[in-house]
Amino acid sequence: MLIHVKIKPDSKEDKIVQKNDTSFIVQVKEPAEDNRANKRMIELVADKFKIIKSKVKIVTGHHHPSKILEIIE
Numbered sequence: 001m002l003i004h005v006k007i008k009p010d011s012k013e014d015k016i017v018q019k020n021d022t023s024f025i026v027q028v029k030e031p032a033e034d035n036r037a038n039k040r041m042i043e044l045v046a047d048k049f050k051i052i053k054s055k056v057k058i059v060t061g062h063h064h065p066s067k068i069l070e071i072i073e
Contacts, residue, residue, distance in 0.1 A: 008026070026045065
C-alpha cells in the first residue's frame with residue numbers, strides 16, 4: 001500500500017493526523033538533520049499501522065516534506 005505523507009519537523013509534539021484514507025500529516029520533534037526526522041516519522045507510521053519499522057519504506061521525497069511511503073503488510 002502506498003500512502004502520501006507531509007512531514008513537519010521541529011514540532012512541539014510527535015503526532016499523526018489522517019487527512020483521508022491514504023494521506024497523513026506527521027509532526028515530529030526531531031530536526032530535519034542527519035535523517036533524524038525521517039527515522040522518527042517511520043517509527044510513528046509503523047506504530048500507527050501496527051507493523052515493524054522495516055516494513056515502512058520511503059519511495060520518494062527523501063529530502064522533501066512531501067513523501068510517498070510504501071507500507072508492506
